[in-house]
Amino acid sequence: MAKRRLDLAKVLIVLEVQTSFTVAGLSFFPVEFEGSPWDIGFKRGRLFRDILASIREMYLPQYVGEKMLEHKRLTERTVKDMENLFPELVEELKGVAAGSGLDEEDIFMINAWWENPVWPSRFPPNTGCSAVAFTESSLGPIMGQTLDIGRNPYWVMVHVKPRGGYSFFGTLRADMLGGARCINEKGLSMGGGTVSVKDRGDGLPRPVVFRALMERCATVDEAIEFLREMKVSVKVGTNLLLLDASGNAAVVEKSPTKMAVRWQEDDGICATNHFLTEEMKHLNAGSAEMIERYSQPRIERLKLFLREGDREKPITALKRVLRSHGLGGLCYHGDEWPWPTTTQLANILLSREREMYVSLPMGPPCMGHFIRYRPFSP
Numbered sequence: 147m148a149k150r151r152l153d154l155a156k157v158l159i160v161l162e163v164q165t166s167f168t169v170a171g172l173s174f175f176p177v178e179f180e181g182s183p184w185d186i187g188f189k190r191g192r193l194f195r196d197i198l199a200s201i202r203e204m205y206l207p208q209y210v211g212e213k214m215l216e217h218k219r220l221t222e223r224t225v226k227d228m229e230n231l232f233p234e235l236v237e238e239l240k241g242v243a244a245g246s247g248l249d250e251e252d253i254f255m256i257n258a259w260w261e262n263p264v265w266p267s268r269f270p271p272n273t274g275c276s277a278v279a280f281t282e283s284s285l286g287p288i289m290g291q292t293l294d295i296g297r298n299p300y301w302v303m304v305h306v307k308p309r310g311g312y313s314f315f316g317t318l319r320a321d322m323l324g325g326a327r328c329i330n331e332k333g334l335s336m337g338g339g340t341v342s343v344k345d346r347g348d349g350l351p352r353p354v355v356f357r358a359l360m361e362r363c364a365t366v367d368e369a370i371e372f373l374r375e376m377k378v379s380v381k382v383g384t385n386l387l388l389l390d391a392s393g394n395a396a397v398v399e400k401s402p403t404k405m406a407v408r409w410q411e412d413d414g415i416c417a418t419n420h421f422l423t424e425e426m427k428h429l430n431a432g433s434a435e436m437i438e439r440y441s442q443p444r445i446e447r448l449k450l451f452l453r454e455g456d457r458e459k460p461i462t463a464l465k466r467v468l469r470s471h472g473l474g475g476l477c478y479h480g481d482e483w484p485w486p487t488t489t490q491l492a493n494i495l496l497s498r499e500r501e502m503y504v505s506l507p508m509g510p511p512c513m514g515h516f517i518r519y520r521p522f523s524p
């Protein structure tokens with residue numbers, strides 16, 4: 147009898163271990179990369195090799211005919227510009243190719259994908275994402291954001307510790323050198339959304355610029371100066387929300403040829419998928435209906451949140467708004483227009499505390515749980 151009880155206990159332990167393993171399999175864990183640029187790239191390529199192979203198979207065959215020629219030209223130009231400005235990042239991409247066993251050319255083409263995207267039918271085009279920040283709360287400056295990219299399976303969590311630069315932590319697609327959902331060791335946090343724009347340029351892919359920004363800038367002011375010098379993107383605009391540990395915050399409205407800065411109001415700031423400043427408004431390419439029914443209602447909701455949101459309990463307040471639905475809601479489920487996108491995940495970033503919460507498992511945050519990550523804690 148005693149032995150049977152023991153066996154039962156063993157079975158329960160096994161079940162418990164299996165259950166927690168299953169849950170862990172659905173969650174992000176930070177993958178750390180450090181060393182020389184090539185070392186970082188090689189490890190990244192090695193660990194993400196299956197995901198990178200799948201990204202290549204899913205996206206690159208979509209480039210055909212003239213689009214393929216256009217993408218090859220863009221890739222060549224991008225690599226040249228990166229060699230001039232950020233040669234260490236070219237070295238890292240070469241490391242990714244070596245570590246993953248994929249061709250360098252394919253890795254370079256995927257790196258340029260962000261400025262000339264093609265969409266497999268499984269992942270239809272999405273223009274989305276929202277971000278909002280309190281410049282002060284009981285937990286210091288804090289930002290919440292949604293990533294509306296449509297249940298994409300390639301998202302990972304990285305903690306990159308580059309030699310000679312600030313380390314940073316974030317969630318991004320496995321191929322991205324950097325992304326807009328990151329925080330660095332100085333507490334500089336980024337969020338934002340893409341913007342359809344009318345102008346065309348010859349800038350660098352956004353993930354490349356965001357990566358360099360995280361490594362080099364400690365404050366919002368430094369980041370703005372950095373972005374003023376930088377040509378970003380070819381045909382996609384960005385609203386980049388920046389928040390630092392001192393509570394300074396701004397949205398940089400950046401198109402391929404122009405840039406304006408929108409500063410905080412009401413002790414906070416927010417951004418969705420169209421430009422708001424007088425200088426940039428005329429570059430919005432989204433239809434009036436897209437702006438009126440999709441992007442602007444979220445701005446209205448977030449402005450209300452900035453006036454009325456509970457700064458004593460900012461995590462609870464942000465979770466609520468990130469999980470909100472209906473016109474102006476932030477949590478999307480792939481429904482019919484005007485809710486065409488699906489929210490992949492939501493992040494909450496704490497600039498003073500150097501922490502990030504991420505909603506998991508991937509999918510609309512109303513169906514997930516927020517997990518707290520403390521990458522910079524000893």
Ligand SMILES: [Zn+2]
Nearest residue numbers: 477478510512
């Ligand atoms: Zn939802």
